[in-house]
Ligand SMILES: O=P(O)(O)OC[C@H]1O[C@H](OP(=O)(O)OP(=O)(O)O)[C@H](O)[C@@H]1O
């Protein structure tokens with residue numbers, strides 16, 4: 001709780017929009033199972049001004065950085081990723097859960113807070129050397145982001161950054177990461193070291 005409060009203070013100092021974003025995220029205890037504090041972004045989506053603030057912050061950061069593609073992680077990365085991609089003039093690549101993509105895919109499995117899963121990407125979605133931003137709503141253990149990075153790098157992409165709205169306090173470096181809300185090239189390195197990538 002103390003850590004969360006500190007994160008919010010840091011966020012508010014950096015950009016006045018961040019407090020509204022933080023306030024619009026609901027924490028639901030024991031969902032989807034006992035012991036998980038579920039960070040629910042759906043209340044934020046019901047407030048168009050706050051939703052726009054969240055997208056705008058990412059767009060302001062990534063516009064002009066030569067990003068060729070935004071890769072969104074199913075499912076909640078599909079909420080923010082396409083809006084960011086359109087605004088910065090990049091293509092959007094869905095990283096999907098198994099058996100959803102009809103074409104030839106490459107796959108990466110990973111461990112979650114509450115289970116295991118797998119991400120897949122269409123072969124040919126990215127070309128070697130293209131600059132990619134990975135987008136999701138939240139990083140907890142970093143397992144999902146790490147799988148996404150591995151998937152894209154296997155295809156020869158240059159992963160520029162990973163951008164998420166929420167970094168859980170349990171994710172060790174979260175307090176300082178929050179000061180950038182939620183978008184930092186440092187996540188890529190932390191993510192890698194967290195899972196021995
Ligand atoms: O940092 P990690 O420990 O890997 O967890 C983060 C991931 O967990 C959530 O997705 P989830 O797997 O619940 O799938 P969903 O978006 O389909 O609900 C969240 O949207 C991230 O993708």
Ligand SMILES: Nc1ncnc2[nH]cnc12
Pocket residue numbers: 036037038039040113138140168
């Ligand atoms: N605590 C959490 N809240 C929402 N999504 C999550 N994904 C993994 N952990 C989560």
